[in-house]
Amino acid sequence: MTASHDAVWAALSGVVDPELDRPVTELGFVKSVRVDPAVVVELRLPTYFCAPNFAWLMVADARDALAALPGVTDPRVLLLDHFAADEINAAGSFSTAFAADGLDPDLTELRRIFERKAHVAAQERLARQVAPQLSDPAALVALTLAEAARLAPAAAAGVARRRARLGLVTDLALCDGSGAPLAPDALPVWLRFARTVRVSIDGNASLCRGLLRTRYQSR
Incomplete structure (x- = not known):
């Protein structure tokens, strides 16, 4: 049994832009939510060239919030219309996404x-x-x-x-x-x-x- 659409949206409302300190749901970053039965969320950002470290934070935080929901396994969070979308969507850490030594993998x-x-x-x-x-x-x-x-x-x-x-x-x-x-x-x-x-x-x-x-x- 997977989470409901409302439960997914509530989880995403706890994901905040760490600088603006506003939820991604309030900022309009969430384009779509699908629960059928796998959870798939599409995110979009203000510009095609938003900083990749910021973009990765948004995707990673949304994925973590959804994975914590009861009944949700392997949620997919897809970044749309961004120059580094393929790398960010496929990677488990920031350093993996951009294949660079010495990077903080979680941008702590x-x-x-x-x-x-x-x-x-x-x-x-x-x-x-x-x-x-x-x-x-x-x-x-x-x-x-x-x-x-x-x-x-x-x-x-x-x-x-x-x-x-x-x-x-x-x-x-x-x-x-x-x-x-x-x-x-x-x-x-x-x-x-x-x-x-x-x-x-x-x-x-x-x-x-x-x-x-x-x-x-x-x-």
Whole structure:
């Protein structure tokens, strides 16, 4: 007995673009889902020349999410309309796909770079929402995530979700990349930096949606 179409879609909704931190289902990357009885999913990306490492991450993560479903064995995830689609669809690891020594087979470090950026952006969204509710904006450095959750629950949940993926453990609403507190005198500079990261990610998300719509509007 295989998984239902709804179960497959739900599993794919847990696959996120690691930089934009949005599900592939929301971004429009899933072209089709077939359950008959084998599970076959087709993915498409905004451009023919999307970076092959990013494309491989999307295919590999979707395949892993589907393989974890009860009743699903050997799911097929096919990348469409991409210059490296044949290599990516056939390979079990990134280094195998591109036959290069020294490559991280699962792109672990690249994924962490993306996720660290998403964490910074999530903290900036949280800071923007809670700062106007504090008597002193400098209190942000001592604010706990639990206290922030009472002021901006959705934004705080986003921070917690990203920290869980990075393995960061801290009670603070804001922290540096290692989980350590921010110095009060460094807060203004950190907030400006975090804003540039968040604006970049939000802009990339809008660009991806626009390119995808333009590319496939007639299909």
